[in-house]
Amino acid sequence: MTKKHVLGIDIGGSGIKGAPVDLQAGQFATDRERVDTPEDSTPEAVAELVAEVAKTFKGEVDSKAPVGVAVPAVVHHGVVRTAANIDPSWIGTDAEALFRTVLDRPVIVVNDADAAGAAEMHYGAGRGSDGVVLVTTLGTGIGTALFLGGELLPNTELGHVELDGHDAETRAANSAREREELSWEEWAERLQRYYGHLEDLFWPDLVIVGGGVSKKAEKYLPHLHLRAPIIPAELRNDAGIIGAAWLASHHR
Ligand code: BGC
Numbered sequence: 001m002t003k004k005h006v007l008g009i010d011i012g013g014s015g016i017k018g019a020p021v022d023l024q025a026g027q028f029a030t031d032r033e034r035v036d037t038p039e040d041s042t043p044e045a046v047a048e049l050v051a052e053v054a055k056t057f058k059g060e061v062d063s064k065a066p067v068g069v070a071v072p073a074v075v076h077h078g079v080v081r082t083a084a085n086i087d088p089s090w091i092g093t094d095a096e097a098l099f100r101t102v103l104d105r106p107v108i109v110v111n112d113a114d115a116a117g118a119a120e121m122h123y124g125a126g127r128g129s130d131g132v133v134l135v136t137t138l139g140t141g142i143g144t145a146l147f148l149g150g151e152l153l154p155n156t157e158l159g160h161v162e163l164d165g166h167d168a169e170t171r172a173a174n175s176a177r178e179r180e181e182l183s184w185e186e187w188a189e190r191l192q193r194y195y196g197h198l199e200d201l202f203w204p205d206l207v208i209v210g211g212g213v214s215k216k217a218e219k220y221l222p223h224l225h226l227r228a229p230i231i232p233a234e235l236r237n238d239a240g241i242i243g244a245a246w247l248a249s250h251h252r
Helices: 043-056 095-103 112-123 168-172 174-179 184-202 212-219 236-249
Strands: 006-011 015-022 033-036 067-071 107-111 132-138 142-148 151-153 206-210 230-232
Touching: 006 043, 006 112, 006 236, 015 043, 015 236, 033 043, 043 095, 067 095, 067 112, 067 236, 095 107, 107 112, 107 236, 112 132, 112 142, 112 151, 112 206, 112 236, 132 184, 142 168, 142 184, 168 174, 168 184, 174 184, 174 212, 184 206, 206 212, 212 230, 212 236
Parallel strands: 006 067, 067 107, 132 206, 206 230
Antiparallel strands: 006 015, 015 033, 132 142, 142 151
């Protein structure tokens, strides 16, 4: 195996997942590794597990290339600034410095939806789309990534726009569907309000819906009526890892 692969790691609420990414093909070079996110998911506890995941792939990645790590928060120049669905102790943590220390390698830390969006733009549903593309991930929260001509505007955080007097993700995320036991039609009504609002603000040419629930897109997307086409993501659960590796190797 060549050693040209770049390590991507995706830190989520339930698992920390990583794989060497073949950036030419836009896919994992080997099977991914996953460990449970610890209950007490402080930066230090998570960093230890990130190092464990990274160790698995030692011989398979380019040891000089920066590792890409995706986290479910705003990441401003390597520093985590929010913690909507992660341990609050992350706020103010220089995550790049922390991971660099435990991995002994350069590291680029990015927002999870920005990572998933980058993967979709380069290898998935957004391939070749030049205009304004809005990628969203529907999971515990709502993550968003906004592109113009394929260039990412990072940390857009449109999951937190106000919707009917609420933080939108508390109404329209997949976790809200599960928590409130909404039917697909009921959830689609919330999604219509949400995407309709974003569409009025940003006028995207294309909307891509990611997150685990994108594999059931036929249950809710046909109920939505937007100006722009709205389509499911293609890379699903691999997108965060692949996009983290892509962003790390294209960092400027
Ligand atoms: C966070 C975002 C994140 C999204 C998906 C939101 O609550 O604020 O930073 O991308 O959840 O994990």
